[in-house]
Amino acid sequence: MKKLFVCLSILSLALVSCSKDIAEDENNTPVSGVISGEITGNVNYAYGNYTLQGVVRVKNGATLTIAAGSTIRIDKTLATDNGLIVENGGTINLVGTADAPIVFTEVSKVPGSWSGIMLVGDAPINAAGGASTALSEDGSNITYGGTDATDNRGILKYVRVEYAGKKIADGQKETNSFTFYSVGSGTTLDHLVAYKGADDGFEFFGGTVSMTNAISYGNFDDAFDWQDGWRGQNNSNWTAIQVGKGNFGMEIECSLNNNAYWPKVTGVTLKRMSGCVPEVVGDVQIDAFQFKREGNGEFDNVIIDGYGNYTETTTTYQGAACKIQDATTNTNQVNSSKIKLTNLKITNTSQQIAGASSAISVTFPTGQFTTSNTATGSVLTNGTWSTVEGVSLLQ
Template sequence: MKKLVFSLAILSSVFTGCSSDDDETITPITPATGEITGDATTSKTYAFGNYTLKGIVKIKSGVTLTFDAGSKITADVSNGVDALVVENGGKLIINGTAAEPVVFTESSAMPGSWGGIIMYGDAPIVGASGATSATSEDGLALPYGGTNASHNGGSLKFVRVEYAGKKITDGTSEMNGFSFYSVGSGTVLENLVSYKGADDGFEFYGGTVSAKNLISYGNYDDSFDWQDGWRGEANTNWYAYQTGTGNFGMEIEAKSVNNAFGPKVSNITLKRSAGTLTENASVEYDAIQFKKQGNGEFTNIVIDGYNDANAVAVRIQDAATNTDQVNAGKIKLTNVKINGSTPQDGRGADTFTVTFPAGNYTTNTASTGATLSTGTWATVNGVNLIQ
């Protein structure tokens, strides 16, 4: 009898506890607000919230800025030139998720309204005439290049940059959605979106960093661009959709220096919507263009929509690139699938014949291209960017 009474007492306490839990209410988190401006000289974490970006904000060496998931940072073209710059030695940590990306945007929603995210490191580059350092072309005139292949500029995960690609000063200095100057392999770049910028979606200026799960959507110039001997080797799942205005899907060059290395990218989709025009009425646009000794290894590629009479899937722009990169086997494109009427390959105005060594250019109708998950990170104004 005593055991029965004791058991009933325990059950009573259990059910009483459950009842009190059911009465609890969850208080929603109020987004933080504030202005981000001036040089960042001390480390700081920006909690989930809505912030304004004013001016060119530079993260100085030794300083780390962190943004929590779901945050939104808005620039304003009426305030002048806005950009978020990570100087060599500084770090940017952005902890977005697929459901709660961190979004950098601009209030007018006009392409070319601000400078995007710019990161500097001291990883190796090969500049003009083999130089190991150079000066940036973003109007900031900062040096880049070094010997630290494992440079770490931070971690960018599930980040979207909208309406960037600002042209500044005399119109020749340009900023992209994401600009990576001699950034090293210690930096993490995953699930990034560059949306409707007025220049390139992503540009690599030398360095050793690699990037996974990239979307370049509606950018005016090239979806993906690199130079200065960029040599990232672990790149995968790159998706480009050109619409309205756009030049090359991928523009690949190496400052006319015949390098013994090149980047590696797997799982690539390059699409162009009907009626898309070139920037500045250029008569040439292609899915992939190699020039000035650009090279690399690329596999599982889908090319779709480059159907104009002037377009080809792969263009070798100059004779030197053909001799030193194609003929020497330093350009490899395997498992290429070309939809529509796009010619397989072509050359520039010079007189030469493009003939890839056996096995260095192969086609495969079963190729899938980039494989990306959909969700909030890849959706803008209700439109899924993965078309």
């Protein structure tokens, strides 16, 4: 057995972690342990089975590394709030593989059992009123927003988060499976899975980071969501499978700021499976793309399937491939060619384009909304990373 190395520095009777290596034996047998508290140095967890207990915070100047193939379990009976927060200046290094992903899961398998993974960076945002900083909406009141467009919070690659999206603290604030506050383009987000969370699968609050090869499966709210002027430019291969309960495939807003920039995503698959209902009775959100509050963006090579009629009590609602929620977004974003949806293959969907009310008449400028029978949507290779309990998420 290799030795366990722990470096500690004691100053003024305070115990502060410098660095730590959790070792494994020579046969690569998984080790076990608990991940908890504040991480203030460079901490490396070898391949193993761990318990994440409480809210773990990676502090400024610290780096958390977890080896490929590791499983991190959360047990909501052990702590009231559980989550992983990488604070501004902290770094995460979670690099799994297709056959050995890093998996965060909760033992009860109940959506909303913990708070998921949150990264806080120093990239620009454009929050409500044009503010360059804001407070996080997860209940922890972390300030986010900065000036470093290339901000680097590290690497999340081949990571799966299961059963997150917990209401925390006062029961009003919510978290997502993955939450990115003002994260910059130096950060790597690749081959990520948000599985059966009680809120959004992925949510961006401003920033410049891009995400590739992502799956949002069975999340109660939106599969993908953003605001505060998120502007990632190199996004590709996004898949949403909405089952059981779910709202929009993508909820897109810009915090009421009419920006001259927007995100770009290539290769998108949005599927709403038969029997999927809105998260809350009386709040019908059943569209593939919803744009509101000056939301915009460019999307190319898109599959949209299953956003058809939904009946609640005696009222039947029609789903749409693209819904424009308010007149201001229609005027400033649609009419000014700041929303572009091209090469869309639309099936089993009630409407292609709709306004939220009869007062909003939506007409895209020429070339800004086009359909194609040859669109492929996202192209992902199945593996252990995209398989839960023996079932592939790529339907």
